[in-house]
Amino acid sequence: MTHFEHELSGLKNTLLTMASHAESAVKQAVDAVVNRDYDLALRVKAGDTIIDRFEVDVDELAIRLLAKAPLAGDLRLIAVTMKISQNLERVGDEASKIAKRARDLSQEAPLKLVVAIPQMAELALKMLRSALDAFVNQDPQTARALIPQDKEVDALNKSIHRQLANRMIEEPETIARCLNLMVVAKSLERVADHAKNVAEEVVYLCEAQDIRHSGQTKSSMLSADETSHSG
Amino acid sequence: MQTVTCGCALLVVVPLCLVFYHVLRSGAGSINWAFFTQLPKPVGELGGGMANAIVGTFELLALAAVIGVPIGVLGGIFLSEYGSLGLNWWIRFGADVLNGVPSIIWGMVVYALVVVPSKRFSALAGGIVLGMMMIPLIMRTTEEVLRLIPAGYREAALALGISQWRAILQIVVRTALKGIVTGILLALARVAGETAPLLFTAFGNRFWNHHLTDPIASMPLQIFNYAISPYEDWHKQAWAGALVLLLFVAIVNVSVRVLTRDRFSTRN
Amino acid sequence: MTTEPDKVRPAIPVVRAQPAVAREELATTPAGLPSAITTRELSIFFGDHHVLKRVNLDVPAKAVTAIIGPSGCGKSTFLRALNRLHDLVPNSRVEGKIQLFGQDIYDPQLEPVQVRRRIGMVFQKSNPFPTMSIAENVTVGLRLNGLRKRAALVERTEQALSMAALWDEVKDRLDAPAVSLSGGQQQRLCIARALAVQPEVLLMDEPASALDPLATARIEDLILELKKEYTIIIVTHNMQQAARISNDTAFFYLGELVEFGPTSKMFTHPSKKRTEDYVTGRFG
Numbered sequence A: 001m002t003h004f005e006h007e008l009s010g011l012k013n014t015l016l017t018m019a020s021h022a023e024s025a026v027k028q029a030v031d032a033v034v035n036r037d038y039d040l041a042l043r044v045k046a047g048d049t050i051i052d053r054f055e056v057d058v059d060e061l062a063i064r065l066l067a068k069a070p071l072a073g074d075l076r077l078i079a080v081t082m083k084i085s086q087n088l089e090r091v092g093d094e095a096s097k098i099a100k101r102a103r104d105l106s107q108e109a110p111l112k113l114v115v116a117i118p119q120m121a122e123l124a125l126k127m128l129r130s131a132l133d134a135f136v137n138q139d140p141q142t143a144r145a146l147i148p149q150d151k152e153v154d155a156l157n158k159s160i161h162r163q164l165a166n167r168m169i170e171e172p173e174t175i176a177r178c179l180n181l182m183v184v185a186k187s188l189e190r191v192a193d194h195a196k197n198v199a200e201e202v203v204y205l206c207e208a209q210d211i212r213h214s215g216q217t218k219s220s221m222l223s224a225d226e227t228s229h230s231g
Numbered sequence B: 001m002q003t004v005t006c007g008c009a010l011l012v013v014v015p016l017c018l019v020f021y022h023v024l025r026s027g028a029g030s031i032n033w034a035f036f037t038q039l040p041k042p043v044g045e046l047g048g049g050m051a052n053a054i055v056g057t058f059e060l061l062a063l064a065a066v067i068g069v070p071i072g073v074l075g076g077i078f079l080s081e082y083g084s085l086g087l088n089w090w091i092r093f094g095a096d097v098l099n100g101v102p103s104i105i106w107g108m109v110v111y112a113l114v115v116v117p118s119k120r121f122s123a124l125a126g127g128i129v130l131g132m133m134m135i136p137l138i139m140r141t142t143e144e145v146l147r148l149i150p151a152g153y154r155e156a157a158l159a160l161g162i163s164q165w166r167a168i169l170q171i172v173v174r175t176a177l178k179g180i181v182t183g184i185l186l187a188l189a190r191v192a193g194e195t196a197p198l199l200f201t202a203f204g205n206r207f208w209n210h211h212l213t214d215p216i217a218s219m220p221l222q223i224f225n226y227a228i229s230p231y232e233d234w235h236k237q238a239w240a241g242a243l244v245l246l247l248f249v250a251i252v253n254v255s256v257r258v259l260t261r262d263r264f265s266t267r268n
Numbered sequence C: 001m002t003t004e005p006d007k008v009r010p011a012i013p014v015v016r017a018q019p020a021v022a023r024e025e026l027a028t029t030p031a032g033l034p035s036a037i038t039t040r041e042l043s044i045f046f047g048d049h050h051v052l053k054r055v056n057l058d059v060p061a062k063a064v065t066a067i068i069g070p071s072g073c074g075k076s077t078f079l080r081a082l083n084r085l086h087d088l089v090p091n092s093r094v095e096g097k098i099q100l101f102g103q104d105i106y107d108p109q110l111e112p113v114q115v116r117r118r119i120g121m122v123f124q125k126s127n128p129f130p131t132m133s134i135a136e137n138v139t140v141g142l143r144l145n146g147l148r149k150r151a152a153l154v155e156r157t158e159q160a161l162s163m164a165a166l167w168d169e170v171k172d173r174l175d176a177p178a179v180s181l182s183g184g185q186q187q188r189l190c191i192a193r194a195l196a197v198q199p200e201v202l203l204m205d206e207p208a209s210a211l212d213p214l215a216t217a218r219i220e221d222l223i224l225e226l227k228k229e230y231t232i233i234i235v236t237h238n239m240q241q242a243a244r245i246s247n248d249t250a251f252f253y254l255g256e257l258v259e260f261g262p263t264s265k266m267f268t269h270p271s272k273k274r275t276e277d278y279v280t281g282r283f284g
Helices: A003-035 A038-066 A072-107 A117-137 A140-146 A149-170 A172-207 B002-030 B033-037 B051-081 B085-100 B103-118 B123-148 B151-159 B164-192 B219-227 B232-259 C012-026 C075-082 C112-118 C134-143 C150-163 C183-196 C213-226 C239-245 C263-268 C273-279
Strands: C035-046 C049-060 C064-068 C092-100 C119-122 C201-205 C231-235 C248-253 C256-262
Touching: A003 A038, A003 A072, A003 A117, A003 A172, A038 A072, A072 A117, A072 A172, A072 C263, A072 C273, A117 A140, A117 A149, A117 A172, A140 A172, A149 A172, B002 B232, B033 B051, B033 B232, B051 B085, B051 B123, B051 B164, B051 B219, B051 B232, B085 B123, B103 B123, B123 B164, B151 B164, B151 C119, B151 C183, B164 B232, B219 B232, C035 C075, C035 C231, C049 C075, C049 C231, C049 C248, C049 C256, C064 C075, C064 C239, C075 C092, C075 C201, C075 C231, C112 C119, C119 C183, C134 C150, C134 C183, C150 C183, C183 C201, C183 C213, C213 C231, C213 C239, C239 C263, C248 C263, C248 C273, C256 C263, C256 C273, C263 C273
Parallel strands: C064 C231, C064 C248, C119 C201, C201 C231
Antiparallel strands: C035 C049, C035 C092, C248 C256
């Protein structure tokens, strides 16, 4: 392995470490909401600085590598890594927001309402995990397949919103707690969006096709080029 | 090791110094204006000079140059720029062999080819033999000098759409001109001192030469004739002639060195 | 990205217009212009050695085409076939066709000098003729081809030196020896010398590889200017240089043309694995 390949590998590993931090932050934040765990919520909030630090590290590493003027697959990998780290940092921020709401909710009386937040969280986290697996395995098919799942998460978010809105109208004393839950749901919806972004970056990495904002999100509409798998 | 090699190198210079010293000592006394302007006096009379021999030498060198330079230079150009590998090898081989042929044999050949059919010794024959001796020498030095010119210049010239012969003459040869001229001057200096071939061709002349088809005096020849004579006066004249000849050769060599020194090197 | 908080957007039309222009710059010459040089099944042999194997290439006019590949891949051999420099190599054989704007350059009725006046060349090691001054070097191609009128020569000298971005630096010492210039200046002088003959195509064989980075940058800038008027084919072993200045790139390997395409594509996502491996430095 050349020095450069070694450094590229280091960059990928740093990104993946950052990813596992972000994933577990979201999971723990949602657990703090469901289990009304004050201490867990505080820990998640504090842990966001680690994720922020990672973004800075990844960017520094990436810029250093870019200065060596890499081309083709290497160039795309570094560009995509920078983008993904940005998305992961925002996932960390969303986890932090969820943790803040968890902290507030744990201080108040529990809300007697079954809300589909755990399911939403599971979906969003599954999408994120899938996108990162696609990145590791350089698998554009998996990446493409998870993009439509964003719609499911959006649908869940909308139904949770309606549910909570009705509750707020019926029982105004629950407004504060419902609003907190609405924010949690919104944050989870954003996590799913970031997972979708990561998937789009993975497609660019593998196929050199920029599918962002194209409106084409169905995997059946897209045909794979006969390109090489680099690295 | 160093002292041994140093000693040997110095040893080389010793004969040069001996020659110069001896010739200078023996000949300097006889150099005077008359030496350069007067014809040899008959036996018994003192004085006189080698004017005809000095002029004759230059005449012969001029004739030799007319024959030797064009053929030698063009031959060198052919070897360097044209020809095929096989043919050129044979030509070079031939030239190298000729360079080693004893000069007296050259004289005998030209005697047979020119003097006998024309039934006379002549300046022309002398010029021919010296010229022929110069040809392989000039051809090889010209070729060597041209080979030193990097291929890049030829390619650049051709890439400009210049025809090959023009590129060779006006660019490659022009760049190598100093080296070619050096080769010519050195060849002239070498044949200037040839005596043996002139014995059978130019023959020598105690008077002025008025036609190319007449015998002509030349310095080496005159020196030889005087040296083997029994007359003391003529011996002195021979030493003077030797000194003049030696100075001539030395001056040519030094001038060549001075003129071809690298005043500024190419920055590449 | 989708999750930015709302903020005031800048004037959208202006922002959107820029990418479209940039993409036009990267695209190859529009279909309207004919190819400057076309090769069909071009093969070159040195003795029995099959050096170049059946190359088919269309070089677009008034653009820069880069030729990349590892040492010994045939890129210089290909370049020299275009101005018939192989004619001087004994035992060389050229098969196939090369056309310059539709005309076969190996047509037996055509003299090599005529081809070389339309296709100029600049070499890796700058080689201004050492016995000539700057001005004499620039006009040597004209003078040795018959142009004698002083006024015309003076005008062409200034023209060529200006095009080579050298005029301002040497205009006060045109009679100075050409070898008194720096390396980068000498190379620009060689470019001026080639341009003075007013060729249609300029071949460049690693023109900046012997120069320092600053001089290299100036040459690259010059090439970007020149491509408005000339078709340029440049052999380079520096891929970043090819990425900087060329519109299209051809990748040669072991005498074969492996891939040819727009530079932006070749250096961000080439089609062939071999190209990708070479471009990312995995071999060669």
